[in-house]
Amino acid sequence: MIDINFIRQNPEKVKEGIAKKNTDPKLVEKFLRLDEAWRSKTAALDQLKAEQNILNKELSKARSEDLVSKAQIIKRRVTEIVAERNKQEEKRDEILNQLPNPPFEDVPVGKSEADNKVLREVGEKPKFKFQVKDYLTIGESLNLINVKKAAEVTSSRFGYLLGDAAILEFALVQLAMETAVKEGFLPVVPPVMIRPEVFTGMGRLASSQKDERYFLSKDNLYLVGSAEHTLGPLHMNEVLEVETLPRRYVGFSTCFRREAGSYGKDTKGILRVHQFDKIEMFSFANPKDSEKEHEFMLGIQEKLMKALELPYRVVAISTGDMGWTDARQYDIETWLPGQNNYRETHSCSNTTDFQSRGINAKYRDKNSDKKYVHMLNGTAFAIGRIIIAILENYQNEDGTVRVPKALQDYLGKKVIGKN
RNA sequence: GGAAGCGUGCCAGAGUGGUUGAAUGGGCCGCACUCGAAAUGCGGUAUGCCCCAAAAGGGCAUCGGAGGUUCGAAUCCUCCCGCUUCCGCCA
Secondary structure, three states: OOOOHHHHHHHHHHHHHHOOOOOOHHHHHHHHHHHHHHHHHHHHHHHHHHHHHHHHHHHHHHOOHHHHHHHHHHHHHHHHHHHHHHHHHHHHHHHHHOOOOOOOOOOOOOOOOHHHHEEEEOOOOOOOOOOOOOHHHHHHHOOEHHHHHHHHOOOOOOOEEOOHHHHHHHHHHHHHHHHHHHHHOOEEEOOOOOOHHHHOOOOOOOOHHHHHEEEEEOOOEOOOOOOOHHHHHOOOEEEHHHHHHOEEEEEEEEOOOOOOOOOOOOOOOOOOOOOEEEEEEEEEEEEEOOOOHHHHHHHHHHHHHHHOOEEEEEEEEEOOOOOOOOOOEEEEEEEEOOOOEEEEEEEEEEEEOOOHHHHEEEOOOOOOOOOOOOEEEEEEEHHHHHHHHHHHEEEOOOEEEEEHHHHHHHHOOOEEOOO
């Protein structure tokens, strides 16, 4: 969530910031009105409580019926005002929950993904002397992917990874983990379920994101949409020593997404599914270094893409297309010959103190003041989509698929589909 | 799933209705002593919020969480969460 004091002191900045993110700036006015009402209720309550405390102290010395009846009257008033104040607070916080993290000043302003800015294209797009196939055609013919059976067994937007595709998954896990560990990330297998309060703190139940989550009502738990969601709370309610920053983690988890509102979009295959596995990097950084840390994480993502020798481009996400919690976001889009297009495979975000405030993750600086850390997250590999990219970019005319050099040792072969 | 116990500040640990934000010890920080250190002594050592232009100052809240009883709750009651132990089940 945004710092309440920041909104009070810089309402115009906040309005401008959230407007860029396609959020109604009038919400700020609404927030300030409700906040003002909350403050006056709080002041009234505090004053009444002070009176009550004085009376109670006198009563603790000597009981008198007169004082008791006075205190009883105050008690009734307190009960009333507490109820009013709480109601006011609820209303105010509901609006606060509708305010996304304002973007940094230099983020490209735009309404949608059409306004994203391509920063660079890297790698050579493969040239084919034959009719290229899409990954699903290749995957089905080599019995690597089965979505039809998954639909029968589970439902649409699920898939089986079979044979070398399954092996490929673990190879990608190994490659990503080894690379991240070398850069100082601690490997983690985090929980994939999360409490509603913690999820809210991470800013992941705000607004329409809620529709994106699977909820287990019997246990009052949500399924995570990314390892990010349970990696962040690893330092919930903690104060980290400044010299231990940045703290870096790389997590493997299954990701669950309802894909609400994407009906009709990418309905075929496994590009957009309800369940996939992902390796995710996460960093807790000193605020003064978080932009640098962001670039560092992006650098690792590119390193991984270069290791796989897949053509990609780096995109600065425009304000209108950014994530709810993000002050800056980069995506990596990988070239998919079967679609003749770049498609998102990675995302990397600096959420500044938006999430750390929600989960109360602080650090102690040199003056031993406690401040909120900055939290960053970035994809190492969204495994399903990388498998798609490999199948399409490394396809041969005879229907087989070459294995990227970096993965050959893990698979123990150079070509998939050859007898 | 059944039964029992427990949950206090950075840590250990007292406190079972009345000036308790909370004894005591440890840790940490500052000062004194010392050439320096240790030891010792003295002082300090939470967070959030509100009022105040700010500072100074004042007030409110917080003893796992949410409610309740009461003039008054760390202390009593209810529910929830967590931890421990035993039984059952289980990869």
